[in-house]
Amino acid sequence: ENNSFQPTSLVADKLLGGLLASALDEGSCISRYHSSMYHKTSPYKPSLYLLSKLRKYENRHKRCGPYTKSYIKAVKELNSSHANRTTGCNYIVWLPANVLGNRIVSLASAFLYALLTNRVLLVHHGTDMDDLFCEPFPNTSWLLPADFPLKNQFDSFKMRNIHSHGNLLKNNNMSSSTMLQQPAFLLLYLAYDYEDHDKLFYQDQNQGFLRKVPWLILKSGQYFVPSLFSISTFRKELSILFPDRETVFHHLGRYLFHPSNKAWGLITRFYQAYFEKADERIGLQIRLFHPESSPSHLVMKQILSCTEKENLLPQLDKQKHVALASPFKNQTLKAILVASLHSIYYENLRNMYWMKPTVNGEAIGVYQPSHEEYQQFGDNMHNVKAWAEMYMLSMTDVLVTSTWSTFGYVAQGLGGLKPWILFIPDNQTIPDPPCQRAMSMEPCFHYPPSYDRKANMMLDNVDHGPHIRHCEDVSWGLKLV
Ligand code: GDP
Structure with a gap:
């Protein structure tokens, strides 16, 4: 055969x-x-x-x-x-x-x-x-x-x-x-x-x-x-x-799931321009299900407190105007890909790394392929972009995703990555801890039969076996570990 x-x-x-x-x-x-x-x-x-x-x-x-x-x-x-x-x-x-x-x-x-x-x-x-x-x-x-x-x-x-x-x-x-x-x-x-x-x-x-x-x-x-x-x-x-x-x-x-040639064009053009020469690729997926109850300054604060705590993004040197390391020689390049419907997080990060050098003097590129603002339905090109972005996130070395998001699950699964999951605030306070490392790269099953949606209750005495746990981001959800 x-x-x-x-x-x-x-x-x-x-x-x-x-x-x-x-x-x-x-x-x-x-x-x-x-x-x-x-x-x-x-x-x-x-x-x-x-x-x-x-x-x-x-x-x-x-x-x-x-x-x-x-x-x-x-x-x-x-x-x-x-x-x-x-x-x-x-x-x-x-x-x-x-x-x-x-x-x-x-x-x-x-x-x-x-x-x-x-x-x-x-x-x-x-x-x-x-x-x-x-x-x-x-x-x-x-x-x-x-x-x-x-x-x-x-x-x-x-x-x-x-x-x-x-x-x-x-x-x-x-x-x-x-x-x-x-x-x-x-x-x-x-x-x-x-x-x-x-x-x-x-x-x-x-x-x-x-x-x-x-x-x-x-x-x-x-x-x-x-x-x-x-x-x-x-x-x-x-x-x-x-x-x-x-x-x-x-x-x-x-x-x-192999990207069509049309989607692959979007993916590879991005990759060649922004990822190929980078020493490290970092993906941030910021998905807000209730943007009105998650003010952007709060979300931004949370992203930074997560990335700082877990040491995911290069640290800024706030005392200096210019890095002391000599430029051009063995300089490390780090590329940050932001995927979000909104552009504010990308703008903040880009500005941050432009205004101040990093402690180790790395060059930092911040990129966001699209900011569609609203979730659209029935639009083919909107979906091609979304698919391309999921795929590009899967090509990163370090991935941060958002609670509840199947968009992030697809990226982590394809990439074989255990992401840090941001617990997006929706009651005006930043959760503590701001993010948590996923137990496994598997997606979460949001509505398993052991959950009663109407009563908002989990059924007790269900034995899920040793390889199935409740999800980090959906307490009643189930995932393989
Ligand atoms: P989930 O709602 O996060 O579980 O992910 P889905 O993919 O099921 O639905 C979200 C939809 O919103 C996507 O399919 C896109 O159409 C759009 N969307 C959400 N976040 C992004 C993003 O970062 N980039 C792009 N291009 N679209 C997004």
Whole structure:
């Protein structure tokens, strides 16, 4: 097989230690083969079992993907009231929920579910996600065809209320054991506002039933991977796939999300101008969910108190006007990348390093690629910029992120970085400590089934196992460590 793992160091490096298949056309997706020259080599190696699982997945996707014989047959069966299961191909259709960071982490979760249950992942996205990613699987497509029959029902009331897994269970006394026939398709509604009956997805005894449903339609927007580790059907295989639990998003993210040539242009032009010659790259991601209750002078103070305490940014020499170290000779260059919707933090930092020298006399460059001011919806270029910035943050050596932000999670996961998380103030006082080092590089699952959103309560006596902890930034959230 020509796309199997090739152990020679050069090829292996370019293909991220065998993570990527080699059978793809280089020009259509330059980032796929060039990203290893920009990212530091990852110290985390994918397990051989993950690699073989991915190669098997690629074959399955090629066999069952859009417009193959099996696909056409499976689509026809959507019209029958129950599953005939004659094609040998089962699918999970991913629907977008929330915005980009949430979409990326839920897409990775959907892919892991597809790996575990031998499904084929098809992606439905509106035009605002065009031009972000390359096709990840060789010689096929992961895009849901435009003529997919259920497409105009995806957001309908009927889908959520009649065709959802949760609803089916509700109507059958919360148990799938009494149901004799599998429907041809079901919606898995796993978004932040899901209800108790939707959460039954996470119960082991319901997975057997789901296995026989040919089409699952998933709406989530969440990084639900930690709770897959709690389902005993999957636990053993997950531990072989990922002996190092905190590398799930790191590997799957690097496998799936390759910037399109358009995004790669933004990324590499920035890199070459500001990062390439730097001795150290520092990323600051400042995300404010309630800018009105987080005054910028307070946020700025917090950023500085965090970076000073943890020694992340070069220290200023406030007594001097000019550094004593001789210029030009072995001078260290440090590049600070600020990602934020707002420009004030960038302006303050740039000004700070212009007005005063640093104690060690380093040259400091401060850059912010964009400041979009407002979060925009449905705009493709806005998303390309956001994606490019997440990716550029992943190329840093030191990363500071903000509470609650999937934008930051994507950057840390792709980069293999444990960031310092800023606990953004929203009650006019700076939290103490101002930031905390993340336990692992994994994203946080914000709304696990063990959290009751309406009552704002965590359910007690849930055993999450040794590798799952509550998140640093969301007390009821869960993450792998
Ligand atoms: P989260 O809300 O922080 O979890 O991250 P999401 O990516 O899900 O949503 C935030 C959205 O706001 C992004 O997708 C961007 O559209 C926009 N946004 C937030 N922060 C930034 C930033 O630093 N740079 C850019 N370009 N866009 C941002």
